[in-house]
Amino acid sequence: MAATHSQGDKTPRTERGRKTLRKLLDAAATEFAEKGFHEASISGITRSAGVALGTFYTYFDSKDAVFRALVSDMSAGVGKAAREALDPSMGALEIERVALRAFLEFAAEHKEIYRIIDEAEFVDPDSYRAHYETIGSRIEERLKLGGESGEFAPGLGTPEAWAVMGMNVFLGLRYVIWGREGDPDFEEIARRANMLLTRGIAS
Amino acid sequence: MAATHSQGDKTPRTERGRKTLRKLLDAAATEFAEKGFHEASISGITRSAGVALGTFYTYFDSKDAVFRALVSDMSAGVGKAAREALDPSMGALEIERVALRAFLEFAAEHKEIYRIIDEAEFVDPDSYRAHYETIGSRIEERLKLGGESGEFAPGLGTPEAWAVMGMNVFLGLRYVIWGREGDPDFEEIARRANMLLTRGIAS
Numbered sequence: 001m002a003a004t005h006s007q008g009d010k011t012p013r014t015e016r017g018r019k020t021l022r023k024l025l026d027a028a029a030t031e032f033a034e035k036g037f038h039e040a041s042i043s044g045i046t047r048s049a050g051v052a053l054g055t056f057y058t059y060f061d062s063k064d065a066v067f068r069a070l071v072s073d074m075s076a077g078v079g080k081a082a083r084e085a086l087d088p089s090m091g092a093l094e095i096e097r098v099a100l101r102a103f104l105e106f107a108a109e110h111k112e113i114y115r116i117i118d119e120a121e122f123v124d125p126d127s128y129r130a131h132y133e134t135i136g137s138r139i140e141e142r143l144k145l146g147g148e149s150g151e152f153a154p155g156l157g158t159p160e161a162w163a164v165m166g167m168n169v170f171l172g173l174r175y176v177i178w179g180r181e182g183d184p185d186f187e188e189i190a191r192r193a194n195m196l197l198t199r200g201i202a203s
Numbered sequence: 204m205a206a207t208h209s210q211g212d213k214t215p216r217t218e219r220g221r222k223t224l225r226k227l228l229d230a231a232a233t234e235f236a237e238k239g240f241h242e243a244s245i246s247g248i249t250r251s252a253g254v255a256l257g258t259f260y261t262y263f264d265s266k267d268a269v270f271r272a273l274v275s276d277m278s279a280g281v282g283k284a285a286r287e288a289l290d291p292s293m294g295a296l297e298i299e300r301v302a303l304r305a306f307l308e309f310a311a312e313h314k315e316i317y318r319i320i321d322e323a324e325f326v327d328p329d330s331y332r333a334h335y336e337t338i339g340s341r342i343e344e345r346l347k348l349g350g351e352s353g354e355f356a357p358g359l360g361t362p363e364a365w366a367v368m369g370m371n372v373f374l375g376l377r378y379v380i381w382g383r384e385g386d387p388d389f390e391e392i393a394r395r396a397n398m399l400l401t402r403g404i405a406s
Contacts (some may be wrong), residue, residue: 036325039329040350089332091372093405104314115324118325121318121321122321143404152406153402153404153406158377159374159392159395159396160399164370164396165373166369166370166373166376167366167369167370169369170335170375171365171366173364173365176288176362192363192366193362196366196400197398197403198405199354199399199405200400201346201359202355202356202400202402203350203356
């Protein structure tokens with residue numbers, strides 16, 4: 001789990017430890033999203049996680065450390081949501097459609113992700129950049145595999161991967177975070193974005 | 204000029220007034236980008252603009268007001284950069300390519316735009332949303348015109364406009380803000396993004 005990598009020797013070794021870490025990260029997501037980084041407090045996180053204040057320090061050294069772990073956990077969560085929605089029988093274009101739909105659903109379940117990632121730009125610029133570089137690399141890898149299988153055009157790379165990532169992030173911003181009555185559903189949004197990838201927007 | 208709309212009766216009426224307003228907005232861009240909203244000060248803005256502190260209040264009521272005007276001015280600046288790069292002989296696809304290239308160049312000249320717009324999410328959420336809704340509507344309008352002229356597929360709308368906006372914003376993030384030695388130039392980035400719009404990424 002990405003969230004634990006940066007914790008060094010604080011990685012939990014037991015199932016119970018992993019559950020406590022999960023509770024702390026979920027509570028941190030709520031605390032940071034509701035109060036913003038500067039107003040958020042470690043005691044607010046432990047209270048909402050239902051664990052003792054001292055327990056926090058078994059897992060993290062500081063508020064900065066839990067924020068950093070949370071951003072990394074969210075990058076991992078986006079990846080996990082996509083992977084779980086995919087299956088080996090899918091073609092490369094279908095993978096992009098299903099991955100976008102899974103991302104929209106993940107964001108709808110974790111609406112705080114936008115606020116937290118966006119605040120990382122100010123609080124922890126390295127985590128902010130790592131978040132997008134991680135996701136961008138994952139998409140680039142899929143585009144390359146699609147090129148090798150012959151389903152995608154050859155030579156797709158970083159620009160196309162960042163274009164796809166930007167599409168997905170902005171469709172989530174518009175249809176998840178700023179969604180309105182009467183909007184198309186996530187399936188339809190993913191279908192239309194996929195049409196753009198399949199044939200472009202020319203007539 | 205969008206920057207002055209929200210100022211009501213503080214809109215400058217003379218050429219000299221417009222120049223002073225421009226100086227204040229440019230100085231505000233630097234001050235907010237360097238210090239962030241909370242650390243930025245009105246006196247820092249007037250000092251860097253080379254105008255008296257009292258002059259500030261001829262144009263703005265508060266630090267919030269100049270920040271809001273700046274976000275609106277940046278939305279207008281993005282639009283102006285695109286319009287100036289376009290000419291009536293261009294086809295709909297060419298317009299998208301040239302508009303993206305103009306945006307990348309604008310962002311390279313005004314690198315502070317990302318930080319300021321992104322901070323607006325926290326400092327002034329209405330301005331943040333208005334910024335993207337303004338740009339999204341502008342792109343949607345172009346996609347509709349392209350549909351009417353027959354160059355674009357019929358029925359393009361908000362999802363495609365936000366997809367195009369997301370592509371453009373993320374290509375700017377990667378190639379302007381986080382640009383690296385050896386990256387393709389803006390012309391090449393705009394060409395590749397345009398290829399995606401022209402024919403998609405399928406083989």
